[in-house]
């Protein structure tokens with residue numbers, strides 16, 4: 274098997290993908306040749322020096338990497354690439370800017386037409402278009418040359434362990450599956466809060482904004498994984514597992530089709546102070562924060578508000594899903610699934626304090642990956658690569674999901690435009706998720 278990385282000199286490959294490759298247990302990638310394609314280095318040793326300076330403890334994986342200097346837009350690209358490819362199974366990972374994708378895909382197609390080959394797979398990094406129309410364009414482009422089963426759209430957020438554990442939590446804890454419904458829940462909160470600003474991605478971000486950058490993919494992925502009816506999980510039977518993956522994918526799309534957007538008054542946009550100077554546009558109306566509420570018109574979720582928040586330059590880096598239960602007391606029970614930076618599941622319950630009366634307080638039943646297993650779970654990209662290599666599609670959105678998520682995103686953006694909702698400035702590093710999902714004091718810092 275050959276794993277070919279386009280964009281192997283870029284930010285994503287060197288900061289995220291390569292460390293994930295390096296952290297595979299020794300032997301796991303033994304039978305794999307890795308071909309790294311970039312333009313800026315001429316020789317193998319220059320490239321390996323560059324990687325090993327960035328990652329001094331990378332170890333044996335460096336010996337497995339072969340570097341190829343090649344430009345996908347040049348005529349002689351294919352003649353440079355072909356000698357490096359195994360004809361049995363080739364996996365292409367596109368970690369370049371999306372504007373280069375069409376050229377790379379054309380080259381892969383040309384190679385394939387001329388080479389009797391076993392199987393290929395192609396992984397693409399987001400963004401998958403800028404709206405439903407441009408995604409359909411990309412999809413058409415792909416479908417003309419590659420069948421859908423060869424395409425893997427990457428949303429690395431789904432490789433995070435707590436996101437995965439959502440599946441197990443629901444599939445293997447029947448009481449949880451039953452409790453997560455309108456009968457027991459008053460609302461669900463989903464937050465992806467970042468402390469970073471736009472950093473070097475100014476031009477990209479100014480065109481994109483928080484709704485397209487995070488809401489369209491990570492938030493809608495989290496929402497669907499949390500809200501779908503999960504079929505029973507199986508581990509051994511391969512065929513069953515494929516059916517499981519397919520069922521999860523279908524359920525996610527079905528659920529997205531039932532998502533209802535809120536009235537315009539329930540949409541709040543923010544822009545951190547200083548953003549306009551960073552992107553050099555004194556009139557920018559690009560949102561760096563969005564807070565809104567969605568509903569899912571299904572029997573399980575009808576009228577349960579799904580409160581959504583994502584923002585840059587917030588006071589803390591924190592992503593979570595929280596289910597808030599109906600309650601007879603002012604502090605409702607909550608199930609909190611923390612995705613990052615800590616991977617935890619907390620259940621907040623009311624307990625009696627050590628007193629003579631019935632005084633109560635909120636306490637936390639806690640599970641943390643590190644606390645329980647004494648080890649950090651694999652990095653998201655390790656899981657993504659593992660599944661890509663093993664052809665497991667559970668964590669890769671299919672094109673129907675992406676199309677539907679763009680449809681919702683486009684409708685949300687149209688509503689914003691129609692109602693002329695513009696971002697409110699906020700001071701950097703001051704806002705917390707709690708400021709949007711108001712909790713009373715006793716809930717804030719339970720012991």
Ligand SMILES: NC(=O)c1ccc[n+]([C@@H]2O[C@H](COP(=O)([O-])OP(=O)(O)OC[C@H]3O[C@@H](n4cnc5c(N)ncnc54)[C@H](OP(=O)(O)O)[C@@H]3O)[C@@H](O)[C@H]2O)c1
Pocket residue numbers: 279280281282283284285286289310311312313314343344345346367368369370371373398399400
């Ligand atoms: N950075 C992240 O954390 C992140 C997170 C999620 C998704 N993504 C997505 O991942 C993709 C890559 O992002 P990035 O931040 O890594 O970008 P980047 O740092 O600008 O890297 C782009 C890479 O593409 C290569 N490249 C450009 N044109 C090429 C061509 N014609 N032929 C062959 N190679 C070419 C560059 O090679 P040379 O530089 O050697 O010329 C470089 O290796 C984007 O789609 C981005 O949206 C990035």
